[in-house]
Amino acid sequence: MLELRDVNTHYGLSHVLQGVSLSVEPGEVVLLCGRNGVGKTTTIKTIAGWVKPSAGVVQFNGASLNEMESDRICRLGIGLVPEDRRVFPGLTVEENLQLGVLQCPRRSRAESRQILSQVYDQFPRLRERRLQMGTSLSGGEQQMLAIARVLVGAPKLLLIDEPTEGLAPIIVEEIFAIIERLKSEGMPILLVEQNVHRALTVATRFYALERGQVVLQGNAKSTDDREALNKVIAV
Numbered sequence: 001m002l003e004l005r006d007v008n009t010h011y012g013l014s015h016v017l018q019g020v021s022l023s024v025e026p027g028e029v030v031l032l033c034g035r036n037g038v039g040k041t042t043t044i045k046t047i048a049g050w051v052k053p054s055a056g057v058v059q060f061n062g063a064s065l066n067e068m069e070s071d072r073i074c075r076l077g078i079g080l081v082p083e084d085r086r087v088f089p090g091l092t093v094e095e096n097l098q099l100g101v102l103q104c105p106r107r108s109r110a111e112s113r114q115i116l117s118q119v120y121d122q123f124p125r126l127r128e129r130r131l132q133m134g135t136s137l138s139g140g141e142q143q144m145l146a147i148a149r150v151l152v153g154a155p156k157l158l159l160i161d162e163p164t165e166g167l168a169p170i171i172v173e174e175i176f177a178i179i180e181r182l183k184s185e186g187m188p189i190l191l192v193e194q195n196v197h198r199a200l201t202v203a204t205r206f207y208a209l210e211r212g213q214v215v216l217q218g219n220a221k222s223t224d225d226r227e228a229l230n231k232v233i234a235v
Helices: 040-048 070-076 093-101 109-122 124-128 139-151 169-184 223-233
Strands: 002-011 014-024 029-033 055-060 078-081 157-161 189-192 205-210 213-219
Touching: 002 040, 014 029, 014 040, 014 055, 014 213, 029 040, 040 055, 040 070, 040 078, 040 157, 040 189, 070 078, 078 139, 093 109, 093 139, 109 124, 109 139, 124 139, 139 169, 169 189, 205 223, 213 223
Parallel strands: 029 189, 029 205, 078 157, 157 189
Antiparallel strands: 002 014, 002 055, 205 213
């Protein structure tokens, strides 16, 4: 479904991604992990078109994304939940969600209302706060809003970048429960997450990055592969 082959990405003279290859198949949750500054977020941004690869191939359902603008990539069905959540100031919860509806411009008003209602069913706390300013929500609620805003656009693949960073443990469990539910519904997800041990409980496979390169990949349910990952991330 998603494939990166030998992808290189630069920020000016800084060579961040150095030949990254990975894939996400339908229905998978794939964990992308590694220490800070190894290229995880840059990988996500390269897929989403926020930065352009300088070499290699990024493909989604057989279509090359290399030269596509980010808005077109979004309309192809790749939904990005960014690390900083990007809740729009001055807008209510519902107005933030309605911006997500714009990802599907051909959808009728009735269809949009139905999707919005379904998302509220999945996130009842957001329904309770739908007239509240988005930026006045707690950190965990803002993360839920960021995920919900992408879901109203009916994505075919989710990119989720550090969804539990800075959240209290009880809220972390709520976020992982959302990811587990999406997985059960068949939503493919590429997940960047520092809480590796918890993320492995929902992931199908994993890739570990080090200095812009994939240094290990494996089955999230394999004891041997998990032990090998522990050695890599503990270095």
